[in-house]
Amino acid sequence: MTPSSDSGAWRKAWAVFVKDITSEFRTRYALSAVLLFAVTALAVVSFSVSPYSLEPDAQSAFLWTVLFFSAMTGLARSFVREEESRTVLALRLSAAPDDVYLGKLMFNAALQGAVALVVVPLFLVLMDITPVAPGVLAASAALGTLALAASSTIVAAIVSKAKSKGALFAVLAFPISVPGLASAVRSTTVALRGAGGAGTAVAVGVAGAAARTTGVAVARSASAMAAARGDLLALTAYSVLMIAASLLLFDFVWNE
Amino acid sequence: MAGSLGLCGQQPYTDFELSLEQVSHSFGKRRVLTSVSAAVRAGQVMVVTGPNGSGKSTLIKIAARLIRPASGRVVWRAGGRELGMDAAKGVVGLVSPELTLYDELTAIENLLFFARVRGWSGHGLVRWRGLAGAEDVAAGGGARARARAILEQVGLEGRGDDLVGTYSSGMKQRLKYAFALMHSPALLLLDEPTANLDEAGTEIVRRIIAEARGSACVVVATNEPEEVTWGDAVIRLGGVA
Numbered sequence: 001m002t003p004s005s006d007s008g009a010w011r012k013a014w015a016v017f018v019k020d021i022t023s024e025f026r027t028r029y030a031l032s033a034v035l036l037f038a039v040t041a042l043a044v045v046s047f048s049v050s051p052y053s054l055e056p057d058a059q060s061a062f063l064w065t066v067l068f069f070s071a072m073t074g075l076a077r078s079f080v081r082e083e084e085s086r087t088v089l090a091l092r093l094s095a096a097p098d099d100v101y102l103g104k105l106m107f108n109a110a111l112q113g114a115v116a117l118v119v120v121p122l123f124l125v126l127m128d129i130t131p132v133a134p135g136v137l138a139a140s141a142a143l144g145t146l147a148l149a150a151s152s153t154i155v156a157a158i159v160s161k162a163k164s165k166g167a168l169f170a171v172l173a174f175p176i177s178v179p180g181l182a183s184a185v186r187s188t189t190v191a192l193r194g195a196g197g198a199g200t201a202v203a204v205g206v207a208g209a210a211a212r213t214t215g216v217a218v219a220r221s222a223s224a225m226a227a228a229r230g231d232l233l234a235l236t237a238y239s240v241l242m243i244a245a246s247l248l249l250f251d252f253v254w255n256e
Numbered sequence: 257m258a259g260s261l262g263l264c265g266q267q268p269y270t271d272f273e274l275s276l277e278q279v280s281h282s283f284g285k286r287r288v289l290t291s292v293s294a295a296v297r298a299g300q301v302m303v304v305t306g307p308n309g310s311g312k313s314t315l316i317k318i319a320a321r322l323i324r325p326a327s328g329r330v331v332w333r334a335g336g337r338e339l340g341m342d343a344a345k346g347v348v349g350l351v352s353p354e355l356t357l358y359d360e361l362t363a364i365e366n367l368l369f370f371a372r373v374r375g376w377s378g379h380g381l382v383r384w385r386g387l388a389g390a391e392d393v394a395a396g397g398g399a400r401a402r403a404r405a406i407l408e409q410v411g412l413e414g415r416g417d418d419l420v421g422t423y424s425s426g427m428k429q430r431l432k433y434a435f436a437l438m439h440s441p442a443l444l445l446l447d448e449p450t451a452n453l454d455e456a457g458t459e460i461v462r463r464i465i466a467e468a469r470g471s472a473c474v475v476v477a478t479n480e481p482e483e484v485t486w487g488d489a490v491i492r493l494g495g496v497a
């Protein structure tokens with residue numbers, strides 16, 4: 001069954017999403033764990049490392065490490081919880097796999113989005129960073145959030161069936177998430193540093209033209225967007241592929 | 257508690273039939289069911305009985321198509337044809353000790369959630385309406401009205417807006433009946449039907465089964481001698497070797 005075969009499919013996925021959001025608001029089951037981790041990690045590093053001692057690529061890698069582990073601590077719970085509280089039987093009896101998957105994906109994306117909205121500004125403040133290209137940073141954060149939600153949703157679904165959940169989660173999450181993370185780290189580096197370095201001749205040319213008319217800041221951000229474009233596209237493609245593969249795979253996972 | 261539970265004539269299948277054809281199942285090396293065959297038609301009650309660990313609950317889950325049997329077939333038939341897997345979400349009403357509803361949602365929220373993921377939406381409403389009056393059709397009012405009506409039938413009126421986590425075990429068992437009946441199932445599967453229920457609760461179960469005889473297939477798994485007498489047919493599962 002595909003979502004498009006049924007006009008009510010989105011409504012059903014939406015019902016799963018609303019149910020998870022309601023549960024989350026009442027229990028703070030995932031959000032408290034995630035925010036605690038993210039804020040602690042940010043604080044520890046920013047207090048112990050001088051803000052100026054990290055290069056933009058290291059800063060970017062650090063940001064995504066925090067976001068990755070936040071996703072993995074919190075989002076894993078969406079399925080494990082159904083399994084552990086034994087509500088999974090009623091859900092399997094009532095809901096089609098695609099609707100469950102899409103609902104959980106939306107929930108994970110919303111949760112990860114909320115985490116990013118807290119973590120990214122906090123990161124900029126604590127590390128004393130002014131991004132060269134805020135637009136690229138926002139795009140990287142948004143697409144990276146979707147990528148993390150997509151990869152952690154399917155990993156969580158697989159892992160919820162396993163006995164030794166924690167270990168398996170780490171083992172699976174790593175290879176599945178790395179391609180998406182690598183793109184996110186690169187485009188974020190560009191956002192923080194600007195389009196310096198090799199291979200951006202065209203972008204610099206465009207930027208040069210723009211600089212004469214609208215000023216240096218806009219030019220830098222335009223050239224950064226041009227430099228980050230490939231990685232942002234790769235990030236989008238990664239999410240699309242991950243979601244498509246998950247929809248195919250999820251039927252098998254859900255029905256054991 | 258007068259009035260109909262809305263089981264009769266509401267579901268899409270009036271001639272539903274469940275057949276188990278030489279169903280066998282094992283968990284790892286442990287053989288649980290060996291070549292069980294049986295059939296129930298709408299209007300009949302089948303009782304499955306046997307000692308603890310003999311596979312009653314397993315058979316119920318196989319009949320619900322929650323577990324695929326190691327060998328043999330489970331066939332759901334209605335309107336002269338076999339129903340595929342995609343029919344499953346509308347067919348089964350299950351009450352079981354293994355079933356848990358969401359503790360952090362209220363009873364009404366639980367029932368509405370399951371109605372929605374089952375596709376209770378605008379155009380599906382006529383089929384699902386059941387107890388709800390025609391005036392409630394707009395904007396989910398139908399589902400809510402039906403949820404309230406069903407909660408009243410199982411004796412939980414006035415507690416519908418409480419979190420399920422605050423329910424007693426008998427109240428949770430009653431709520432499972434509301435969950436199972438919300439969508440007027442064609443196949444009602446009751447595992448340990450009166451677990452945790454008081455006398456009034458047991459009476460409600462008797463009434464539900466009596467009413468389900470009007471149009472649904474009922475399978476009851478139990479060890480209570482009295483409940484075994486409810487069946488038109490009885491399957492006795494052996495002890496485990």
Ligand SMILES: Nc1ncnc2c1ncn2[C@@H]1O[C@H](COP(=O)(O)OP(=O)(O)OP(=O)(O)O)[C@@H](O)[C@H]1O
Pocket residue numbers: 283286288306307308309310311312313314315479496
């Ligand atoms: N998920 C499972 N994994 C492994 N073994 C299982 C599983 N579910 C059931 N079993 C085994 O299958 C056998 C039958 O279990 P089942 O729950 O069907 O028995 P039952 O007849 O319902 O018993 P009771 O009267 O105690 O409810 C038992 O030996 C049980 O240990």
Ligand SMILES: [Mg+2]
Pocket residue numbers: 312313314447
């Ligand atoms: Mg049992």
